[in-house]
Amino acid sequence: MAFEIETVRAAYPALAEGFRHFDAAAGSLVARPVADAAHTVLTGAVANRSTAFAPGRRAVEIVDAARAAVADLVGGEPGGVVFGNSATSLTYLVARTLARSWQPGDEVVVSRLDHDANIRPWVQVAADAGAVVRWAEFDPKTGELPVAQYADLITERTRVVAVTAASNAIGTRPDVAAIAALAHAVGAACYVDGVHSTPHQPVDVGSLGADFYVTSAYKWSGPHLAACVASPARWSGLQPQKLRPSSDDVPERFEFGTPSFASLAAVTAAVEHLAGLDGTATGDRRARLTASMTAAEAYEQGLFAELVQGLSAIDGVWLCPAPEDRCPTVAFRIEGQHPAETSAALGAEGICAFSGDYYAYEYFTAMGLRDSGGAVRTSIYHYNSAEDVAVLLAAVRRLAG
Ligand SMILES: Cc1ncc(COP(=O)(O)O)c(C=O)c1O
Structure with a gap:
C-alpha cells in the first residue's frame, strides 16, 4: 500500500x-486530469451522439466509458449506470417512477439520519400515492442508526427502504447490508444514498445489498454530475415518464435530453484518478x-x-x-x-x-x-x-x- x-x-x-x-x-x-478531460472534449470535435461520423462516435464512446468507470467505482454493471444532474434529481426520478405502481396503504421507510435528498422525495411521492411513511430514528446520544428498529418498521406493505450509507452531518455509517436484508425479506427495494460514503472508502453495491445506489461525482474529485446504479434488470422493469422519441433502452430510458459529454469524460478521469491514489496498485x-x-x-x-x-x-x-x-x-x-x-x-x-x-x-x-x-x-x-x-x-x- x-x-x-x-x-x-x-x-x-x-x-x-x-x-x-x-x-x-x-x-x-477537482483533480487536474479531470479538468483536462473536460477541456479536451470542449475544445475537440465531439458532436452529439451518432454512429454516422467520428465526432458523433466519440460522444457514444465517452458515455460508454463513463458508465464503465462508475460501474468499476461501485461494483455495478455499466448497463445499470444512469446519469443525472445530481443525486437529488436522480432520487426524485426513481421515487416518482417507483411510486407509479404504489397503492394507498403501501409503505416507505426513511431515516432521520439522512440528507433531505433521500427523505423528501420519498415523503412527497408517498403523499401523492396515499402511502405511509415510517421513520427510522437515530440515537441522539451515540449518533448510531440502530438496525433493530427496522424489524418493526418494515412490513409486508413496505415498498422501499431509503437509507444513507453515511451521514453527511456526523459520518455515521449505518449497517446498510443488515437493513437491506430486512427489506429484501419482504420484497422491498433498498435505495442507498452513497453520496457521502463513496469518496471515503471502497464501495461494493452487491455486498451492501443496495438495489439502487446514488453517488455524486463532485464529492469525489469529479464534475457536477451524479449516477444512480442498479441492475439493468431492475431498470428494465421500470417505466419513467419520458419523451416519445427518446430511447427506451436501459439505461438511456432514464436519462433526459442531451448529456454533458465534457462532464462524462471528466467522470471517467475522476475514477481513473481515484484508482491511482495508491501508486503501487496493480490489476484491473x-x-x-x-x-x-x-x-x-x-x-x-x-x-x-x-x-x-x-x-x-x-x-x-x-x-x-x-x-x-x-x-x-x-x-x-x-x-x-x-x-x-x-x-x-x-x-x-x-x-x-x-x-x-x-x-x-x-x-x-x-x-x-x-x-x-x-x-x-x-x-x-x-x-x-x-x-x-x-x-x-x-x-x-x-x-x-
Ligand atoms: C449524503 C448526501 N446525499 C445527497 C446529497 C445531494 O447531492 P446532490 O447535490 O448531488 O443532489 C448530498 C449533498 O451534499 C449529500 O451529502
Missing part, C-alpha cells in the same frame, strides 16, 4: 491557492480502485483521529455525538458562538468549513440544533494534510479561548 500525500496533493491545482479545505463533504476540489481498474480507496481511507482516518482528538481536548468545544467507526466528518460548536460566526471566523483565516444543517434537516431538527444554526462541519478528504489539521485546531483553540 502506498499513499503518497505530496503526490496526491500535486494532482489538485486549486490547492496552490493555499486554502485549508475541510469542506469536501459539500464538494471536493476495479482492483486498483479497491486498493487505492483502502489506502486513502487509512490515510484519512489517521488525520481524522487527530482532528477529533484535538477538537475534543479544547475547552468550550462540543462535538455532535457520533460513533468511532465513521466517515471522516465531524460536526461541532464552540460554546457561546453561533456556528455561522465560527465558520466566518475560520473563513477569514483561509479555512473552509461549512456551518448550518447541510440539508441534514431532520437530523439537526431532532437534535434541537437547527434553529440555532446547526453546527460547524469539518471533513477530511484525501488531499488534506497534517498541517491543515494543525492549522484548524490552532484556529479553533483561539476562537474557543
